[in-house]
Amino acid sequence: MGAVCCRPQPIDFDGEVNLFHFILLRCVGKGAFGKVRVVQHKQTRDLYALKYINKTKCVKMKAVPNVIQERRLLEEVDHPFIVNLRYAFQDDENCFFVLDLMLGGDLRFHLERLGCLPEDTVKFYMAQLSSALAYLHDMGIMHRDLKPDNILLDERGNAHLTDFNIAVHFGERKLTGVAGSMAYMAPEILLKRGYTYCIDWWSLGVCGYELIFGRRPFRGRSNNDLTYSITRDPLKWPDDADKKCSRNGMLVLKGLLERDTSKRFGCKSNGEGFQELRRLPWFRTIDWDTLESKEQTPPFTPDAKKANFDASHELEELLLEDNPLKAKARKANQDNLSAEMRQMEEQFTSYDFKKMQRRSYYPHNQHLISTATATSSGLASSRPGTPANDLRVENSQLRVVEGADGIMYSPNSFDMHRDDIQMKERDITHVDPEKEYS
Incomplete structure (x- = not known):
């Protein structure tokens, strides 16, 4: 009983x-x-x-x-x-x-293991991610935290965008809240002049550069140095850049890392920016008609x-x-x-x-x-x-958000990683949606 x-x-x-x-x-x-x-x-x-x-x-x-x-x-x-x-x-x-x-793991995991990724592999990921960004922007959503940590591979090797914790709807009015991972922030965020979905295309450019060359395009030994570099330093290429990336690839990265949003790739309204990106010579090898159906074989397959x-x-x-x-x-x-x-x-x-x-x-x-x-x-x-x-906080980049008392940084501040100062991030960064608009 x-x-x-x-x-x-x-x-x-x-x-x-x-x-x-x-x-x-x-x-x-x-x-x-x-x-x-x-x-x-x-x-x-x-x-x-x-x-x-x-x-x-x-x-x-x-x-x-x-x-x-x-x-x-x-x-x-x-x-x-x-x-x-x-x-x-x-x-x-x-x-x-x-x-x-x-x-398949996140791209930070693979980047740290391999040092850098082949150009064709990165091109494939950027094509998939640009498709995801164009979709989000058409839905009136900006992600605000695109970085290798937030790009996941399925077991076949297709790239997926994740972590919508600080994603937000946008409209005609620009946002002013400082939110995201500092090393991947667009200059207009750090300059506090107001921003919209164009910031995601900048972050995609930083990711593409980092994945191909194994280092980010703008770096600094302190927060102020990093801010200065992102907002003012000219875009420079590593000495062996021509061995790792074609001229057409560099043109795409340069266009995404354009500080003038009216000239930045992907930023034209009504989806025209994405269509313009698709037509660039670098992406000619991408079969856009079958990309979203996942019929194509990814260039890299994670070890199962x-x-x-x-x-x-x-x-x-x-x-x-x-x-x-x-x-x-x-x-x-x-x-x-x-x-x-x-x-x-x-x-x-x-x-x-x-x-x-x-x-x-x-x-x-x-x-x-x-x-x-x-x-x-x-x-x-x-x-x-x-x-x-949630999956690996130890080697992630500084994630910040501006509150009433100014920019609030996550605890456990400095953690040396490669040649940059890295910051440990909180999993969920507080952003008040009602106070986001200028």
Whole structure:
């Protein structure tokens, strides 16, 4: 008789999505107030990346508006080169994002391992990312934090844009809030003259330069030096630039790193900037008609036998976690919540992509089941979706946002990396959407 009462309750897959719907697999990353792990849907057997954000820590870091804004923006976007939202829900302790699982790692991981990437590989990524940016801008969204850390590869080697934590809608009025990763910020952000979606094209240029040459185009030993370099220094090429990049490639990078937004590639209105970019000689080898269908074979295929992320997160989860994640029934009494907790409770609404009849860009998801169920060691994901900064904070760039008291930098400031001063970033940088416009 006693065994009957302990029998697991049946799962209502037709009801609102919750953590009981998923099998929790390996942990692949952590952030300031949450972690990222691989999960498998118990009914469909599909694999996803689960990012969970601790509500209490979120409130302490005044990041509630960012989490809610990210949740809303991800519901709007649906593109083959974006890490798309599949489910969203919450329990008493956490807010959950269930996103496309990227098995190939982020480009920061590969850049640090390889030093630089071949020009043709970078061109392929930039074509895919420019398609994603054009889509976002057409939706009235600017990303504001494009960098190698936030570019994820699937297991075939296609590039995807992730981390919409400080993404924001834009309109005719320019924004003035300083938000993003400093080394990738466009000069108009640092000069505080107001900016719009053109900043994303600048960041794409910085990423392309860094991936090809293994170093960023503008650098500094201090924040002031870096600001000066981004806003005033002429664009220079490494001594061996002609060995790593063609003249047509350099012309594209130069056009994206144009300080005059009226001349910067990609910045013409009504999508004409993207069409102009597509017509450049450097992109003649790209078959734009089949790019978004992912019919093309990427020039680089991540090693499926290796973990493309920091494996120490799994050890930390096993040895150090005092409150491991598990599915829990919600408490009935929610009357004594703080204003911030109430805001998350009401505005971080549930989401199910199948009920929204959205497409899945990963029909191959099914064949990954055996890898997940047989052994967790074969699963590798780096920065899945918004998880981007959750997966590796150690070697990321300075991420800043300007509050009422000026620019606020994340803690644990200086961390030397290569020839630049790097800053450790918080996972969610507070930006008040209501105070973004000038």
